[in-house]
Amino acid sequence: MQPVTTPGRWFDGRSATPHPVVLRLGARLEIAGPEVRRDWSLIDLRAGDAPAPPLRLGIAGDPGQVEVMDETFALVLAARCPDLRKRPEGTGGTLRLVLGSLAVGMAVLLAALFGMPAAAGLLAPLVPAGVEARLGAVVEGQVLDLLGDPQPCTDPAGRAALDRLVARLVAGRGLPAGLGVTVRRHGTANALTLPGARVVVLSDLIARARSADEFAGVLAHELGHVAVRDPTRALIQGSGTSFLLSLVLGDLTGSTVIVALGQAVLAAGYSRDAERAADAYSVDAVTRAGGDGAALAAILERIAADDVDDDPAFLRSHPFTRERAATIRTLAGPGTGTRRILGEAEWTALRGICPGAGETPGTRPPGRDRPRRRA
Numbered sequence: 001m002q003p004v005t006t007p008g009r010w011f012d013g014r015s016a017t018p019h020p021v022v023l024r025l026g027a028r029l030e031i032a033g034p035e036v037r038r039d040w041s042l043i044d045l046r047a048g049d050a051p052a053p054p055l056r057l058g059i060a061g062d063p064g065q066v067e068v069m070d071e072t073f074a075l076v077l078a079a080r081c082p083d084l085r086k087r088p089e090g091t092g093g094t095l096r097l098v099l100g101s102l103a104v105g106m107a108v109l110l111a112a113l114f115g116m117p118a119a120a121g122l123l124a125p126l127v128p129a130g131v132e133a134r135l136g137a138v139v140e141g142q143v144l145d146l147l148g149d150p151q152p153c154t155d156p157a158g159r160a161a162l163d164r165l166v167a168r169l170v171a172g173r174g175l176p177a178g179l180g181v182t183v184r185r186h187g188t189a190n191a192l193t194l195p196g197a198r199v200v201v202l203s204d205l206i207a208r209a210r211s212a213d214e215f216a217g218v219l220a221h222e223l224g225h226v227a228v229r230d231p232t233r234a235l236i237q238g239s240g241t242s243f244l245l246s247l248v249l250g251d252l253t254g255s256t257v258i259v260a261l262g263q264a265v266l267a268a269g270y271s272r273d274a275e276r277a278a279d280a281y282s283v284d285a286v287t288r289a290g291g292d293g294a295a296l297a298a299i300l301e302r303i304a305a306d307d308v309d310d311d312p313a314f315l316r317s318h319p320f321t322r323e324r325a326a327t328i329r330t331l332a333g334p335g336t337g338t339r340r341i342l343g344e345a346e347w348t349a350l351r352g353i354c355p356g357a358g359e360t361p362g363t364r365p366p367g368r369d370r371p372r373r374r375a
C-alpha cells in the first residue's frame, strides 16, 4: 500500500488561523508542519459534518483538526478508514458502511468477471430501499438542476386525474410503496424514471399526447422501468465506481460524486431489451386498466418523427422506434382503438395540470443539449 501525500490546513482548535501542513497516508495518517506533528490511527479518524471538499478530519480527544482539499485523497482515505463517517451516537453509519463495502467488493469482483453491465444488473437489487430512496431524492435534485429547475405542475383537478390514472395503472402490480409521479413544466416531450420509484413527467409530453391512452402508455412504460429497478441499474452502470464510492462514503449529499450521478441519469440510456420489456409492461398495464395498449406506438412514432426534423442524430435510433411500435401493436392485438382509459372530462382535467403550459415560450432546448430520450 503506497503512502499518499497531500497538502492540508491544520486548525489547532483555539484560533481560526489555518496552518499549512502535509498529510501522509500510509498505515496511519501523519500530519507534519512547522508547528504541528501528529500520527493518527486510521481506526480513530472521523470526518467532520461539512460536505467534502474540503474534508475535515479529527480524532476524539484532540482539539486539532486538519482540512484536505484533494478529492482523490479524500476518497482513498474513505476507503482505508472504516469508521470515518461513524457518528458517535448511532450505528446507522456503520451499517451503511458495511453494506457499502460489501457492494464495492462484490462490484469489483463482478465487474472483473462479467463486465460492468452484468455487475450493475446483479447489484441493483442489493441496494437497500432506504439508500435507494435517498439516492432518488438527491438524483432528482440534480436532474432538475440540469433541466433548468422546471416548476412543478400542481393544478388540483389535474393532479386528482393523474392520481386516478396512476392508481388504475398500478392496481395489483406490487410496485414500490414510495412510488411518486410528478409533472414539471418543461418544453420537452419526455418522462424520466429515477431511482427510488420516482417518475418525472415533463409537461410537453402531456401537451403532445392526442389521447389519455397515449399519455398512459408512456407513463406505464416508465412504471415498467420502476418495476424492475432499471434506473438504479443504469445509475450503477453509468457512474460505475463513483456510485459505489458514494455508498462507502455514506454521505449521499455533499459529495461532488453526486454531481456526476445526475448527469449519468440523463446520459445513460437503457438497453434495448430493457426498453422492450418496459413496452410490454405498458401494453399489459394499459390494456388491463381498460385502455388502448397500442396508443403508445402512435405517440412514440410521432415524437420520434418530430425529433428527426430538428435533430438528425436521432435518425440512428429511428429504426428501433419503428420496431418497438410494431411490437407494441402486435402485443396489444387488433381492435383496441376505441378503448379509452379516462373519460373526456378527466383527460381535460389532466391536460390542465400545468395551467398556461401551452404559452410557455421557447422552453424547448436545442437538440444537442437535450437529455437523451428515455421513454
Ligand SMILES: [Zn+2]
Binding pocket: 221, 225, 270, 274, 275, 278, 374, 375
Ligand atoms: Zn424506457
